[in-house]
Every structure is written in structure tokens, then in C-alpha cells.
Amino acid sequence: MDAHATTSAHQEHAHPTAGLYAKVGLVLFVLTALEVGLYEITYGSHAGASAEALKPFFVPLLLLLSAVKFALVAMFYMHLKQDHKLFSGVFVFPLIIATVVIVSLMILMAYHMAFARAG
Amino acid sequence: MTAHAHAAHLETSTGLDNRKLAIWTFIGSECLFFASLISNYLVHKGRSLVGPFPHEPWTSPSGQHFEPILEIPLVTLGTALLLFSSLFVVLALSGAQRGSRKALLGWLGATLACGIFFVGMQVYEFTHFVHRGLGFTTNLFGSSFYTLTGFHGTHVTIGVIWLATLWVDALRGRIPPHKSLNLEMAALYWHFVDVVWIVIFPVVYLIK
């Protein structure tokens, strides 16, 4: 039981507090607001003079914001930051394959539509 | 009973619990499930032969006018609900680990409420879109949109049922601290469903 007591104490120590969870929640909320705000000033009803200038950066910025949110939830809420590395491995390796699949399918199908199918 | 559970936990080669590793493995596998669905949405993006379209208005050959289908305010609300539910479930788990039944029941209840609202939002959204002229087979956008968000919604629904079961368990005092893993597994699944939405939200709704 000694071993367990240490593990438990360790876990207590390692687990973030409710305060940290709330802070992460706030950041997630702000980032989501940023996403929607970015949409509004680029394409939405609030699109102003800067809209055209923003357009080339719109997709990369949104993907970046989404990636940050993704990472925050995975690291803090899913505890990957302080949990065993194996869990991160079991999640991140498939994520890499998943990303490769999405990107290569987009490229291959775009080429196919543009050239092969068009003749 | 308690001693058994603890000892079993320490028994594995890695010291990690079998069930927790299993749910993570399952989540890893699910990454490829949603990657395939997202790929399917993206390769068909802009390939619909007829409207209505997600971001552009469309006038049919018969002269009927269709507004862009996607509506940002409603889905933003759903997105926020799902994000907050992630926060709530992690607070519920922390309550379960501390042995605070009140925190567990309260936060888990809040999570459930958010989840149910999200599903409700999606049901409303789907019926609303159908009324505005986008059926499942209307065009490729309709098919791939409903498929992607529908499979996500199914995952949320399963999560709601799972969490509701645990809430009843908690009410009966069946989730003491040494059994908090029961909730942790459901919570991990729930967070995963949330991060999938974190990807779907910009990719489907915001990026034109």
C-alpha cells in the first residue's frame, strides 16, 4: 500500500487545480471568440476596409487558432501534459497519420479533378 | 474490494491501467475515422453541382433564391457549449478524485446539460437547414456536411448516454475516488469529441 500512497500523493500534486482548468477554459473561450471575430471582419457583416488584406492570412490563422485550442484541451483537460508519455504517443502518432491522410487526399483529389478528370 | 482495485492497478507492466490505455488506443483509432470523414468533406468542397451552397447565395434555374446555408451565431453557441462542457467534466473528475460527491454530481450535471443542448442545437440546425432547402441528397455539400457533423453528433449522443449513466452511478454513490477511472474514461472520450469539433468548427463553418 505504500507504493499506492506515493502514487496517489504524486497524482494530487501533479493534477492541475480547478483554477488552472478555469483559466484554460477562459483562453479557449477567447480563442473561439477570436476565430469568429476574424471571420466577421474578413467575410462577415463587419467586413471593413482591411478585409481584403486579411484574406490571405485567414485560413492559416484559423488553422493555427484551432491547433492551439486542440493542444490546450489535449494537454490540460486530457492531462497529456503530466500523464505518462505513452498516452501522448498513442494519440499523437495517429494524429500525424491522420493529418498526412487529409493533406495528401486533398492534393491527390485536387490534381485529379483539375487534370485527370478534365482530360 | 478497494485493495483489489488498487493492486490490480499497479499490476501492469507499465503501471498504467488497462482500461485507460484502451480508451486512449480507441481514441487514437478514432483520429483516423474522423480524418477520413473530414477528408471526404474537404475533397467535395465546392464540387456541388447545384445549390444551396454553404457560404454563397444561389438562385435555382427555376428562379428560387437560396441564402447561404451556414449560420455562424447558432453554431458558435453550440461550440461554446461543447468547450464549457469540457471544462465542466474535468472539474467533475477532479471532484470525483477528491471524493466530493457534490462537485462530482454538480459539474457532471452541467456537462450533461451542455451536451444535451449541443445535440438539441444540432437537431434544430439540421431541421432548419432542411427547411431552407438542403436535404441529405440535395447536393454533395449536403451529403458530406450531414455525414461529417452527423457522425460527430452521434459521438456526442453516445457520450451523453455514457455520462448520464455515470451521473446515476454517482448519485447512488458508486463512484468513490478509487473508481474515478470510470469517469476519467468517459471524460477522455468526451474531450476527444470536443477536439474533433474544434477542428470541424473552423474547417466547415468558418473557412470559405
Next chain:
Amino acid sequence: MATRVLEHEAHPAAGHGEQTGLWSWITTVDHKRIGILYGATAFLFFLLGGIEALLLRIQLGSPENTFLSPETYNQMFTMHGTTMIFLAIMPLSAMFFNFMIPLQIGARDVAFPRLNAFSYWVFLLGGLFLNSSWFFGAAPDQGWFGYANLTSKQFSPGLNVDFWMIGLQILGIASLAAAVNFFVTIVNLRAPGMNLMRMPMFVWMSFITQVLLLLAFPVITVALFLLMFDRFFGSSFFVPAGGGDPILWQHLFWIFGHPEVYILILPAFGIVSEVLPVFSRKPLFGYAAMVFSGVFIAFLGFGVWAHHMFSTGMGPIADAFFSLSTMLIAIPTGVKIFNWIGTMWGGSLQFRTPMLFAVGFIAMFIIGGLSGVMHSSPPADLQQTDTYFIVAHFHYVLFGGSIFGLTAGAYYWWPKMSGRMLNERLGKLHFWLMMIGFNLTFFPMHFVGLHGMPRRVYTYPEGLGFELMNQIETAGSFVLGLAFLVFLWNIYKTSRGPRNAPADPWNGATLEWAIPSPPQEFNFAKIPVVHGRDALWEQKRQRGGPLPEPARVSGQGIHMPNPSYWPAVTAVGVLAVLVSLMTLGTTGVPGVVAGVALLFLGVYKWAYEPAG
């Protein structure tokens, strides 16, 4: 870590008597019994697939033959491929995963015994469902890869494609559940001291297989869902008239399909890597290189899928990429082959039946590997694709590779699984008949293929120079059939003899040979402690000679999981849900609701049932 709860747990249910009767098999959660169920079921499906192959060969034995109608021929080759891949080779590998992984890592069962039972029942029901199509005269007839738009409602209005896609969907669930289970088992249930680089090579290759299953099957699941939606609800993901594209199906299918090829071959790699050292009396050559080449093959396996699609015209960049990545796979594969040869080099070789099959595997797999490198080059592939050259290639890897490897495993582990030795003379006869029959059947296919004979066509005209080769192939296929009759005779004959196989008939290197044949329900009376690779050889070295025959013990106080029928009920629920989608037209929403209700009932009873 040395203190393990199972040994200390005092449990009132004393002793572990042999349970018998049908009910004990339906409710079993014992990995060994489930392994036997997998093996028996898969072998029956293998025989069925073999009979289908013989019918195909009869049809092709002479030009303009009318033995099979074109429609029946299409059904026959589709079901032959689907059966051999999903109902024979995969579950035959699963038999060895089930029986051998826990034994080789020194565990008492898998991580989730009930989930293991669930996997088997889903597999069985999926296989029966798929084959029930014969009784409706609607066996799948579009090829095992189900290319769009052959599968569209327009070109396949019948139930044939429905049976195929629902069947594969069911089988995918079985594979995924099993993959999670064995992944966790291998990571978490290793005996004390068995670190990753001390695991037997079969466990390593099985582990990599589970990772491939986990990552590849979700893709085909989605592809099949999209096809279901196209066929049942009228979407047009793969229908050009609606803006969709059949090529997307090919991509999704092969993103699954190529890792699937490694799912079929890696377990055989593992088996051969177990058999060769034991019958060469020296440790596996280049253990670490074997592990990493396996990992590398699996990783590259996700970057080569489009080499199945060179003829679709992907453009020079994609062609070059997929061609190069495919050629790259030859390197780790070559590493493996050289290591197998290095294992035998200088060893005191004993050509017992398992060893014969293992050596045969190496020879046949090299031929299949080399023809694979040939069509990794797009210009060459364009000449070879859709001809019998491809049929020759993949039978050299899947039969010459997987089946030879699995047969080696069957002879090697038969005494452990059944408690009886198979007859050596019949075993050798089996080997030579199989070797001769296999090469007679498939080697000429290289030539008729290069001469231009197309695949998947029910006949060929006279005078094209195909006759002689096809006659040889047909004759060879019957020699192959005879080889398996000899195997069946061997099984039958020895099953009537006494159960007297020793615990360690081959002077084995791994832990499964440390316990009685067949093992007792709890496998190990005392969980072994591992001090190095080839754990049993290590023990024998330390003792300075062979180990004494292990005694059968009462097993009092060893806590084993309770039997349960809920996994089987849940499996029926899975079947009911998916079949209710197929019969939506007649059973409607109530059918789906009933299926879902049964599924939920099973899951709930299972979740709240004490696991024991």
C-alpha cells in the same frame, strides 16, 4: 513488480476443472478457447475459399468453358478474395494472437477477456452473414476491393454489394475490438522482466499488426459508410453524375488496403521468426534489426497506397512519390530476409515439418517480393496491372507468404494447442504437395499475365497461347487441394491418438513451452520472471540441461475471470443494427430501434456484470 495480485488473491472458487459442453464454449472468455474457436472457424472458411478457388480453376482449365456462368464466376472470385482475406488469413492470425500472445508474454489471459469473446462472435456472425448471400443468390460480385462505380445502385441494383459492405462493416468491428485488446495486452500484461526488446518476435510483429489494424480499419469503415449512404439514401459521394468521384473510393480503399496487406503478412513474419531459431538451434539473427524493420515496414505501409492506382493517371509527381516509397519498402523487407537466412547460417538445422514450411515461406516470399518490386515502377505496372501477373504476385505473398507461415505455425504450435503431436510423415507429404501444387498453380500465371491474359474475366478464347499454362495451373490447384486433404487426414488421424505431447517437444525458446500441453486454464501456475531474450533457453542454460516436465497443478487460489454470455448477445446486437440498415425498406425504423436496443442491453449488462 514481483508481487502480482493474481497469485495472492485467495478465491473461494477452488480448482479449475475442465469445462465442457456447448454452453461453456458460448460463454467462454478463456483466450485459449477463443483462439481455438477462431482457428476452427477460420479453417472452415479457408476450405470454403479453397473450394471456390478450385471451381474458378475448373472454369479456366479450358478456353470458352461454360462450367461457371459469367455471373457465377464474378461471385466466385469476389467471395474467394473476400473470404481468404477477411475470413481466413486474418482470423487464422487471430487464432495465434489469441492462443500465443498471452503465453509468450507470460500472462494469464488478455487484458479484456470478454471483449475478446465479443470479437470472436462478431467475426463469426459477420462471416456467416457474408456467406448467407449465397442462399439469396446474391453473393457479392464486384471484386473484393468493391471499386466504385461498379458498386453504385445503377450498376449493382441487387443485394450483392449490400451483403459485401455490411459484412465487411461487421468484420471491421471485430478486428478493431481485437486490436485494442491485444495492443493493451502486449503493452501491459508482460511478465516481470520482459521489456520490449526481450519480447518474442511473434509478439513484436503481432503488436505492429494491431497498430496497423487500429489505424487502417477506421478508413474502410468510413468508406463503407459513404458507400452505404450512396446506395441506401441516394447520396453521390462516388457517383460522377452527382458531382462525386469514383477515384475517392479507390484512395480510401487503398489507404486501408495497403496496411491491410501488412496486416496479412506481418503475423506470418513473426511465426517464421519463432520457428527458424528453434529448428536452427541458435537465436534469431539481428533481433533489433528485425524489430525496427518491422516498424519501418508498417510506417511506410501508410505512404504507398496509391501504387495500386498508377493506372488512374495521378500525374508524374504522385507516381514518382508512390513508386519510390514502394521501392523503399524492399529495404526493410530485405533486411528481414537476410536475417532469416543469417539465423539458419551455421545452425544445426532440423528439417521438421514447421521448419520446412518456414523455409518454404522464405523462398516463396522472395519471389512474391521481387515481382512486387517490378510493378512498383509505374511504366511496368501499366503493362502488368489487371493481368494474371498481379494475381501471381499477390498469391506468392499471401499464399506463399501468409499461408506458408501460418501453416508453419500450425505445425509448430499444434502440440501446445491440442496436446497432440501431428504426424511428421504426413506433415512432410503436406509440405511437398503444397510446395509443388502452389508453384504449379501460380508460377505460370506470371507468364500468362505478361502475355496479356486479363484478371477477373470468366474465360478466354482459343488460340492465344493461354491453354497449356491454364491447364497446368488447374492441375496444380488440385495438387494444392490434395495437400490440405492430407493435412485434414493428419488432424483426424492424430486426434484419435493419445493426448501425450510433451510440454516442450521442439526444445523451444519461448515461455509457452514452459507449461503443460495443452496449458491449464490459468496458463502459468506461477507467473515467470524473465531475465533475457529467449526466456526458456535462458532458463535451460542456467539449469545446465532440459527442464523437468511441468506438473499439472490444481490452480487453487488463482483467480480467473467469470464466463459470460453478454459478449455474444452484444455481438448479435451489432449484427442486428447493421442488418436492419440493409433491410430498412422492409423492417423500417422499428428494425433499427430493435437492433440498437439489443446492442444497448448487451453493453449495459456487460458493463455492470462483475468481471470476476
